[in-house]
Amino acid sequence: DGGITQSPKYLFRKEGQNVTLSCEQNLNHDAMYWYRQDPGQGLRLIYYSQIVNDFQKGDIAEGYSVSREKKESFPLTVTSAQKNPTAFYLCASSIDSPGGGSNEQFFGPGTRLTVL
């Protein structure tokens, strides 16, 4: 089945550690996105990538890093520089970049990160 997978579903990290969240899609989508969701709030864009080997900062990129070495993969690293990393992280993809049309985003199941 086609879709977006995120792993792990729950992740615990000690303060000061870097951690990488996985996002894989087999939808052959060009664009991929990372969002952060805090309790009772909407989604905030962290990073997005429209093509392989290229990505742009979103609204809250500080303390995060990404890579896009393959079309189907867009891992997110939460670094120790992120002051308040505990949140729910959602990965999404769309057929092409938003500027190329009106394509909706398809979302993965999310990863809930807790910093102990």
Place this chain on the structure above:
Amino acid sequence: AQKVTQAQTEISVVEKEDVTLDCVYETRDTTYYLFWYKQPPSGELVFLIRRNSFDEQNEISGRYSWNFQKSTSSFNFTITASQVVDSAVYFCAFLGGEDKFYFGSGTKLNVKP
């Protein structure tokens, strides 16, 4: 700058009641798209509808209907005869010339049996 406002933080209804979720947006773009997503307790966002700025026709899909009014910059979502399975957080989203999605803060809908 674009902005999406969902003023209703949480709504509770009894099963079979109709409920309307409000969405108001701000933009200077003339071409844009509006979306509604559903987030059930599992966390994954599910796409419900897309509407472009040139199409103000209301849309109905089963128990769901959407009312898009450019004059009031609103894109409201109505669930008719609500069911317990409709309980979720619903997000309205905007996509304009900046090539970025803007999400509202979400409305949590509780449908009680």
